[in-house]
Amino acid sequence: MQSSSSYPEAVEQLIAGFRRLPGVGARTAERLALAVLRWTPEELHDFGLLLATLPERVGECRVCGNLAEDDLCPVCRDPARDQSIICVVENADQVPVIERSGGHRGLYHVLGGRIVPLDGIGPEDLRIGELRARLDSGEVRELVLATGSDIEGEATATYLARELRRPGLAITRIATGIPVGADLAFADSATLATALNSRRPVG
Ligand SMILES: [Zn+2]
Known part of the structure; x- marks a missing residue:
């Protein structure tokens, strides 16, 4: 990192730390590091403690697999x-x-990925058994499959629709127009709400 060669080792490490974040290049990382250096010792301590305790504080919701600080995520607790x-x-x-997007007022189920046979990821690697157990409770009337619109996302949805079919349960697929895979994280709200509202039955 040429531009930061005049920094002490600790600052270099801080810059390298920020560079690990998505969308952060060398110059942004440098700017962020210099901004953090202006924080008070107390602010630095609190932020450091927050980062250090994340593994013990944030885990998976026991029911749906969403991010949770306690046993249940905020959605399941509501x-x-x-x-x-x-x-x-697919993911939290x-x-x-x-x-x-405001298009969904129900609960979630996070699979923890998608079926990708070429990468050796099969149904048994996803939280499908947990989903089946939730359906067994008998309270669920509709399953909305919002996996990606690419080949693997479609294949995962098709598999779920076939395997989870049962009387009294509507299985629907979110309408197309959703960017593939992880890009769903950047889908715009209006498009997503429309896709959720115009879902269609599958299976
Ligand atoms: Zn949950």
Whole structure:
């Protein structure tokens, strides 16, 4: 890193730390590091403690697999959510995106990935057994499959629709127009709300 060669080792390490973040290049990392250096010792301590305790404080929701600080995530803990509809997503970072769209008032189920046979990722590697157990409770009337619109996302949705089919349960697919895979994290809210509202039955 040429531009930062005059920095002490600790500052170099701080810059390298910021560079690990998505979308942060060398100059932005340098700017962020210099800004952090202006914080008070107390601010630095608190932020450092926050980072250091993340592994023990943030885990998976026991029910849906979403990010959770306690046993249950904020969505599962909210009694106002519609318990009869579950939106199935690939990863936890897709939950806040769908939340912001306002198109879903039910619960979630985070699979923890998608079926990719070439990478050796099969159904048994995803949280499908947990989903089946939730359906067994009998409260769920609709499953909205919001996996990606690329080949693997579609294949995962097709697999789930076939495997989870049962009387009294509607299985629907979010309408197309959603960017593939992880890009769902950047889908715009209006498009996503439309896609959620115009979902269609599958299976
Ligand atoms: Zn949850």
